[in-house]
Amino acid sequence: MTTPKILIGLLLALSAAPRPTFDFGWKLDRSYKYLWLKDKEKIGETVFRFNRKEGVAGGDEYYQLSIRRKMEAEGELQDSVGTLLFSGDGAPLSYQEETSIRHAGGIGLQEASIQFHAGRATTTYISNRRKKQASKKEIPIDKGTFLFSTLCQEQWNLFTGKLDRTRPKSIKILYPEFGKVIEIDFSPEVQSAPLTIGGNKIPVTRFSFKVKKGSWQGDIWIDAKGRMLQYASGPLKIVLAGGKAG
Numbered sequence: 001m002t003t004p005k006i007l008i009g010l011l012l013a014l015s016a017a018p019r020p021t022f023d024f025g026w027k028l029d030r031s032y033k034y035l036w037l038k039d040k041e042k043i044g045e046t047v048f049r050f051n052r053k054e055g056v057a058g059g060d061e062y063y064q065l066s067i068r069r070k071m072e073a074e075g076e077l078q079d080s081v082g083t084l085l086f087s088g089d090g091a092p093l094s095y096q097e098e099t100s101i102r103h104a105g106g107i108g109l110q111e112a113s114i115q116f117h118a119g120r121a122t123t124t125y126i127s128n129r130r131k132k133q134a135s136k137k138e139i140p141i142d143k144g145t146f147l148f149s150t151l152c153q154e155q156w157n158l159f160t161g162k163l164d165r166t167r168p169k170s171i172k173i174l175y176p177e178f179g180k181v182i183e184i185d186f187s188p189e190v191q192s193a194p195l196t197i198g199g200n201k202i203p204v205t206r207f208s209f210k211v212k213k214g215s216w217q218g219d220i221w222i223d224a225k226g227r228m229l230q231y232a233s234g235p236l237k238i239v240l241a242g243g244k245a246g
Helices: 004-016 152-158
Strands: 031-038 041-054 061-073 078-087 092-103 106-117 120-125 135-140 171-174 180-197 202-212 217-223 228-233 237-239
Touching: 041 152, 106 237, 152 228, 180 217, 180 228, 202 228
Parallel strands: none
Antiparallel strands: 031 041, 031 237, 041 061, 061 078, 078 092, 092 106, 106 120, 120 135, 171 180, 180 202, 202 217, 217 228, 228 237
8 A cells, every 4th residue: 555655755746747738739939920811912911929828826837829910901901919828728718909990080999808717708899998888798608619709810720730630520619709609610621732831841731611500611721730821711811921830
């Protein structure tokens, strides 16, 4: 029988052992860029970076996805800064985004805040600093539901590594602007010709996707690390910019 001293020593050793780092393909503390193209014309870009954070008082570590997005289309210029905190399995913890919008009528500002707790997501949207007129909503979500906020395709990288290259898979995502959870079916279609990124030819698998109970559909290209290197839907294409894609 294990003696108390040996048992205590074993528990201390286990607690002191470093936790394994969650591997979702992208290198930490390094910036990457997606280019947004519509009918082959550049309309914007998203610079994103993943970081690992230490938990409070020895709690589980978590991760941060930081973005800076600039879009220009139909006479409107959007400049957004956002931060998504998520756990090691990709589950969202919170999201904050601030967007300034410039157009012929002037300048607008929108702030978005989403908090996830106990099977619910609480969304808050504030326009032009008018906190008393904030739009709030609570949305029930199941375990295993990911976040996809409008124009935030970089968030798909939290679940693309979970797709199966041999069979279809469905993913539930919270679409906060619509205030509901939607389900997307992904199907592996073909081992595509390698994508050339930053002078490197990267083997990829093309997946088709289609939202259930809707018409939104398209394709994504995923590499062996589970990273989304390209997205296409209708006239819109999002591609990883050059530079080293390692």
